[in-house]
Amino acid sequence: MxxxxxxxxxxxxxxxxxxxxxxTSVGVQDGPLAVISAALKAARRHRYAVAAWVIFCIGCAALYVATTASSYTATAVLLLEPRRPAGSGSEGALAPSLDVGRAESELQVLRSERLLANVFNSLQLANNPEFGPETSEKSEAPTPDPKGLPGQQTTQPPDSVILEQRKFENFSDRFTVRRVGQSYVVEVSYTSKDPTLARRVANAAVSAYLWQSIAAKADAAKNGAEFLQGRVNALSSQARAAATAVSEGTLPATPTPDADARVIGAALQPLKPSAPRKALILGLGATIGVVGGLLAVALLQALDRRVRTPQDLVQRAxxxxxxxxxxxxxKTANGRREPVDLRNxxxxxxxxxxxxxxxxxxxxxxxxxxxxxxxxxxxxxxxxxxxxxxxxxxxxxxxxxxxxxxxxxxxxxxxxxxxxxxxxxxxxxxxxxxxxxxxxxxxxxxxxxxxxxxxxxxxxxxxxxxxxxxxxxxxxxxxxxxxxxxxxxxxxxxxxxxxxxxxxxxxxxxxxxxxxxxxxxxxxxxxxxxxxxxxxxxxxxxxxxxxxxxxx
The missing domain is CATH 3.40.50.300 (P-loop containing nucleotide triphosphate hydrolases)
Known part of the structure; x- marks a missing residue:
């Protein structure tokens, strides 16, 4: 030997x-199976620590779910559908087509600040506490800029204007417009802590889009050579209905065939919160706990030089x-365990x-x-x-x-x-x-x-x-x-x-x-x-x- x-x-x-x-290497695992086996043995050895970590992560997730305010999302569905204008020719003339670029342009119209400002003002959301404190009617006087030239003064925006701008930004950040796949169907969504407000804003945004489209055609009809009083009256009626729907947070009460779009799904009041997603958050907490615990155990196992198993004697030493x-x-009389007497x-x-x-x-x-x-x-x-x-x-x-x-x-x-x-x-x-x-x-x-x-x-x-x-x-x-x-x-x-x-x-x-x-x-x-x-x-x-x- x-x-x-x-x-x-x-x-x-x-x-x-x-x-x-x-x-000898006979019967001794090597490679990925040995790593997995060692990790599982380490996890069993530290099972109480891993279980405590998983419970802690789930508890943190549950605390987050319990302390986070619920929010609701309402969604209205709009179909972009251009129509052939009256007096455009024979019956066999082709209707205007809606290409991909035009569809993306309409999405930007729905996201535009002008349309959202119309909804924000029509629903009188400036004093809604959800977007911030109420705006004070009294504005401070302009203050001179100390960095300006002598004899000159620069004015700063009043506090009420800045506050209202911040409220509008909070409002617009919760507004979402999404095209469904490659179709011409558009989902207009709004998220709010108040389910009624979420429904009103989503419907008002759709109505504002219809009103803008009809108002543009009405202006064109008034200035065009094909001016017809009946046509103007029809467009004006549709525009008034759309404007009224915007201020009420609903959809137009009368049909709007000249809007180049058709509402195929009104925004309904949400019955359950859309956020926080409790099951997803709790599952994520459990996953983080399990994965984090196993990674910690694997790291401790890699850094641990102590001998615990016969395989450690053979493979590592x-x-x-x-x-x-x-x-x-x-066991003693009081139930505790102590080392056995050597005489045994x-x-x-x-x-x-x-x-x-x-x-x-x-x-x-x-x-x-x-x-x-x-x-x-x-x-x-x-x-x-x-x-x-x-x-x-x-x-x-x-x-x-x-x-x-x-x-x-x-x-x-x-x-x-x-x-x-x-x-x-x-x-x-x-x-x-x-x-x-x-x-x-x-x-x-x-x-x-x-x-x-x-x-x-x-x-x-x-x-x-x-x-x-x-x-x-x-x-x-x-x-x-x-x-x-x-x-x-x-x-x-x-x-x-x-x-x-x-x-x-x-x-x-x-x-x-x-x-x-x-x-x-x-x-x-x-x-x-x-x-x-x-x-x-x-x-x-x-x-x-x-x-x-x-x-x-």
Whole structure:
């Protein structure tokens, strides 16, 4: 097994990935499916945050809908239909045609300021509060311009004129004229907070257009050579009817055949508001919430360097995943959950079914690695935490118990001799039991050393709670190798090593093990931590076979 060959990481060229023959791409998704799968897993992991964001967006949309005043749109439909003027010739003469350019010109007539001003004045909308405050009849006197030449004064428009102009602009901004496709049908719409006003303005605009067309023909008839009194009277009657309809906000009461247009749909009073579109706004809020939440999750996933899944170990760190351990906890009397007592590790299957399955997977992976080297017993297994409190002690005790259940002998050595709060010192510690620090300082006691019984597992604590640790205790000393050689006779030895970040002696101790397993805590250990630990161990010649994803 070539443990020293290194590959460059495509995501971080400054770091190197260790090469493990056990790593294989079979069964590992890649490409767009892997991205989608990772995004969905991240969304499930942050489901509460995404749900809260979606609810917030929908709430903002609902608040906007609730606080926005409703508006109504009334639409009148007009058909442009030019007629042949009277006295234009024989019956077979063709009627004037209406081309595309003429139709667009008529649309501009409907949008013209002259027509809209006629509607605005005829309906007396200057004092309508919807377009602004009422116009004061008293106007201020002209004020001199300080920038003007001496002896000269320039006048500014009175405030009432400016205010009325702003009202007219507010009125015209709500007016819409639209041609239906390529036809000669024109929709004249007006939007207002008052549905009655919307209907009156739309109908008045159509009537104003008819009145302008008829008035122009009446003027032409009066000045033309074909002047006929009857014709003039008919046009005048139609013009008066159209003008009256403009002032009343309705359509002409009498037909207007000479208007070159025909009303095919009067503006009806709206029965429901046209804005805000509540369903559309709420749907847009929900869409923004979902899409924004997923984008945020995808961004966090891209920036997140923490290891959470076995795929992260293989794809991002290049380390085989030997086993996946769940979080093991127990309920207390008050319903809270707290870490399980280490003494329960004497029976790992009693902790959690998935935890027991992970321990069995770990045992199988270790045995396969030993078999490839021609070993199956009397071997040393080292567990190195990637970060502090990675759970190496619980895993080591459970593995030792499982190996003993298989008919072998297993002993656990706690090597963290500088830790004063070791969990293995809890309970009734026998004062006659030896400790690793004492055996390193006094190698003559190794043969007669009494191990500590911890829940059915023979344990050599790192230190005694009753005696201080000498400064000469060092894992790199030959005495530590003598302790390992003595304990490995006839069985397995499991070394519980502290993280490399807290003790550089773990590198020296890892070299004395036949196989080294890294323990990474899911959601806490990062890819950089894993690379640092793995490359640090491989750099000193340790036989790293893979990693465990703990508390997944």
């Amino acid at each position: 070539n443990m020293h060959s290194l590959n460059r990481s495509p995501s971080d060229p400054s770091r190197s990935l260790p090469s493990f023959p056990e790593v 290049g380390i085989p995943c030997l086993a996946v351990m769940p979080e093991v906890s127990r 590790a004497a029976a790992p299957w009693l902790l959690d079914v998935r935890f027991a399955a992970g321990i069995r997977d770990l045992r199988t992976s270790i045995q396969l690695a030993l078999a490839s080297r021609g070993q199956d017993a009397e071997c040393v297994i080292a567990l190195v935490g990637c970060t502090r409190h990675s759970g190496t002690t619980l895993i080591g005790l459970s593995l030792a118990r499982l190996l003993q259940e298989g008919g072998g002998t297993a002993r656990l050595i706690d090597t963290n001799i500088h830790n004063t709060t070791s969990p293995l010192l809890a309970g009734n510690f026998d004062a006659d039991s030896a400790s690793l620090a004492e055996l390193i300082n006094n190698p003559g006691r190794i043969a007669s050393a009494k191990l500590h019984d911890f829940g059915g597992v023979s344990v050599l604590p790192a230190r005694s709670p009753y005696k201080p640790v000498s400064s000469g205790a060092f894992l790199g000393s030959p005495a530590f190798q003598s302790v390992i050689d003595h304990m490995r006779r006839g069985g397995y030895v499991i070394l519980d090593l502290p993280p490399l970040s807290t003790s550089a002696e773990s590198r020296v101790a890892a070299r004395r093990a036949d196989v080294v397993v890294i323990v990474a805590e899911a959601g806490r250990a990062t890819v950089d931590d894993l690379l640092d630990v793995t490359n640090g161990l491989i750099g000193v010649g340790a036989n790293v076979i893979g990693a465990i994803l703990n508390r997944a």
